[in-house]
Amino acid sequence: MSAPTVTPGSDRLVHRAVPCRGPEHQAEVLAGPVTGALERGWRALVVVEADCRRELERSLGPDADVDWCPPERMHSAPPFTVAGRWGRSVRDALSDGAAGVCTVGQLMDLPDTDPAYWTRLDLALTHALDGMPVMMLCCFPDDDHTRAQASELHDELLMDGAPVPSTTRRDEHELLREHPQPPPADLGVPAVSLPVDLAGLGAMRRVVEREATLGGLGPGRAEDLVLAVNELVSNGIEHGSGSPLLRMWHTGDAVVAETTDPVAGRLAFPGLAAPPLGGRRGRGLWLASELTDVLQVWTAEDDPGRVRGTVVRVTMTPP
Template sequence: MSISTTPVTAPDGELVHRAVPYRDPEHQAEVLAGPVAGALEHGRRALLVVEPRCRSELERSLGPDADVRFCPPERVHSAPPFTVAGRWSRAVRGAIADGATGVCTVGQPLDLPGTDAAYWTRLDLALGHAMRELPVEMLCCFADGDDAREAVGALHDEFLLDGAPVASTHRRGDHELLREHPQPPPSDLGAPLVTVPVELSELAGMRRLVQRHAEQSGLTRGRVADLVLAVNELVSNGIEHGSGSPVLRMWRTPAGLVAEMTDPAPCHLAFPGLTAPPLCGPRGRGMWLASELTDVLQVWTAEDDPGRVHDTVVRVTMSAP
């Protein structure tokens, strides 16, 4: 198969989101070599999360000097999908700040612990949302087969076929797909360290409480400050835009210190915390800031997970040091 080495991309600042079918890892590497090489030739970075055989073939075809960053799949996908999408967004923004004209990202569903169809669907949608205003060519590989293109086409604007973009005729709405692939409900973490309803007059005391538990958990001074600010943003949101008296709970777990804000008021953000709000906007910064400051942010809403979640539940995790 002849593959063009010139990527077909959108203007700077716009996401190109394509599904890439393949027969086997060797064919996958053959199909990807052109777009990845073309991206590098045009001053773009390449961030790839692929299975080992495909990686080996790409390393051989692209050469040892190719500026390609291969990320271990088991490490990348060790977090919830929205957290993974946020990390990818930060990596892309970092590459652009470092002088790259754009980024070519490559990923694929793999059989990894903690992943299922809902994980991969939510990740694909979250990645598209988190990077929608960035100069990114996002290539999502999938094993071609019976009905595979219809299912994958529901998530993607285009396919990359024989080196050329082909519009998907099966694209569906993101909100509809999220409802069909809900995330697991909040896990039971046992008895919390604290359970505190917080009102506006109690925010200062709440911040001191979070600081004390963060310090006792072994967090560094900077991470203590980040966690206090993140929790303050989340609880303040509940006070200002929710019921006025959200509940804060905290746990110390093997993953780190967990802080959770629950509020009976609904949340209507399909992709909370994934993109920064407009600078001129009056609201929406708190969730994004909390996501940027902590290791993991998870949000459950009755709208997102009907029948399993009745309140808005927001959890952040911060690990030591």
């Protein structure tokens, strides 16, 4: 069985769907490409069910340089946040000297996941990992219905060890509209409700710091939340209506900050990829995503009929 390749030193993302017939077949299919990547000085990040992990560990051997991430931990957030986690893990491996990263994911039944979750995650991963030397392998049950869905989401399928181009790849924006995320949850009466304009940025930062401290975030995480919210509010001032509304809540286990603006945003995958050096557009959302535990964005363009304007919500939990 030949392993799919990515040219060492290239910045090309290869994102393939992998049909599998049970854990043993899944491990057999994955062993070749993962071993090939490790032999080229790459790292491996694998997020699969326990049965596949046992089989794959047996195939790769105990000394294989694989980061096994429990699915329940990786998928404990909305899909765009999970894609951001994947991107950070890859960047950490590259900065630590890896020539590239082979990542493996798996369609599985987990709490708070549904077809919309997995579709949005697959699309988001393409953007979060773009421009990096990554081979992303997405495993799915090998039945006609699931294979048809995978073909719509991926440029290639891995069949008998060789990449096969998909003939039914669909436009990502159409797929996002067909698989919208749930609307913002109602968190009740906010602790803070504050319209902010340019002159009020300083006072807003003091309010956020106060609420972060009351929420038990600690100095470092409170500072991160202040910076994140400042970026989001500044976006609304510069690119939106000029006076977004900031609301904040204490949910018992987290501090939540949300900005709303009547102007609809235009970024389909907000906060997923670092902007180019010297670039301005997208920097604020990306930085806010890096600084907080969860960033979610709802726009009228992304969720037509359910959202007016733009809603951006960030969540931080105490250490």
